[in-house]
Amino acid sequence: MTATELELNPYAWDFHNDPYPTYKRLREEAPAYHNDRLGFWAISRHEDVEAAFRDWKMYSNKDGVALEALPQSVTKMMSILGMDPPLHNDIRRIVVHVFTAKQMDAMEEGIRQMAVKYVRSLVDKSKAGEPIDFIEDFAGRLPMDVISDMIGVPKEDRDKVREWANTMMDRVDGSEEIPPHAMQASINLLMYFTEMVKCRREKGIGDDLAAKFMRAEVEGKKLSDEDVISFLFLMSIAGNETTTKLLANALYWGKKFPEQLEKIKQNPALTGQWVEETLRFDNSSQILYRTLMEDVVLHEKQLKKGDRIALLVGSANRDETVFEHADEYDIERDCSPTLSFGKGVHFCLGARLARLEGRVCLEEFMKAVTDYHYEEDGLIRIHNSNVRGFLNMPIKLEV
Ligand code: HEM
Secondary structure: OOOOOOOOOOOOHHHHHOOHHHHHHHHHHOOEEEEOOOOEEEEOOHHHHHHHHHOOOOEEOOOOOOOOOOOHHHHHHHHHHHOOOOHHHHHHHHHHOOOOHHHHHOOHHHHHHHHHHHHHHHHHHHHOOOOEEHHHHHHOOHHHHHHHHHHOOOHHHHHHHHHHHHHOOOOOOOOOOOOHHHHHHHHHHHHHHHHHHHHHHHHOOOOOHHHHHHHOEEOOEEOOHHHHHHHHHHHHHHOOHHHHHHHHHHHHHHHHOHHHHHHHHHOHHHHHHHHHHHHHHOOOEOEEEEEEOOOEEEOOEEEOOOOEEEEEHHHHOOOOOOOOOOOOOOOOOOOOOOOOOOOHHHOOOOHHHHHHHHHHHHHHHHHHOOEEEEOHHHOEEOOOOOEOOEEEOEEEEEO
């Protein structure tokens, strides 16, 4: 990119490797940016991204949150994430009912036991001189185990469900299309939940979250089986990749800023803030798209009804007007203005759970090791236009 060219290409692998210089230029030079080739607008300043999240009437989720406006049949698969109020509120009111703070907090002990089990196995492998991959052996497993426990995916099915949820995110360098194998994985996942709900109906519905969704009722309204299936599908993708990437991003940036990691070693009570600063500094959910519902002028640009708009969360979290020294990783800063979990009606339903999983996993990991190391060359990044983080993280432990 030369000094005069400014391109935001959400498919470019260079951009995935380090999006932050592009974000900075966008905030400074083109706060309402249009990509003529791909046909979308992008907003990058914190104030604008937050306002768009809050204004669901103007910035609609009806066509999904990916760059491509998807047909209704596909957005339906995204459940509440592909809906606007009032339908969104009707369904969210039902699911929120089984997602309360009290229920999430009650999960801490179970999550800790899972984390201890995985960390112990990492340490055993390390002592036996076997290679360890932080993602393959731990961070890529626990979030899906937690969701699987919640929604009732049996142990023997978890590997394949996780595999499909991961494969759905695969993209090919230089291509703007969703590759056939990724498409097939999403079909498999959808079919799996369809069969699961059908079985529940036939055999009696049990007592896990899927069963609670099937039974839940607010003001006389129940979820249809189709609603339940698409919500289970959304849960399995929304709460899996993002949390996995958060954990590995925390380890990655901890090593890049060793004085910050040292603070955590000295004072483990800071682990929650380690999670918060990682979410701000390098969020696993980088870009969410909307469809504009009316013409609007923004930063002297004319945006038209029907245009696709990228909300650059990763950029908003680095906005210097909100976060002093925004490009510094500082676990003791006030992270409260971050937009990592969105804002407004679509605010992440799993935010409390993600924070809990992040803190507990990192606490148990740091309790078990005196230090860890990774080689930059050994890391493989995910190439996806929404999610940011690593696919693999081979590490060595000092225990
Ligand atoms: C680090 C982890 C996570 C991040 C960064 C994250 C981020 C987000 C963001 C930015 C949104 C708003 C999307 C929008 O406005 O279009 C969202 C929505 C959502 N998230 Fe998360 N999420 C995480 C973990 C989870 C977990 C663990 C779950 C569930 C188990 C979950 C379930 C959902 C659901 C159901 C929605 C849709 C809410 C709605 O449309 O009303 N997320 N998430």
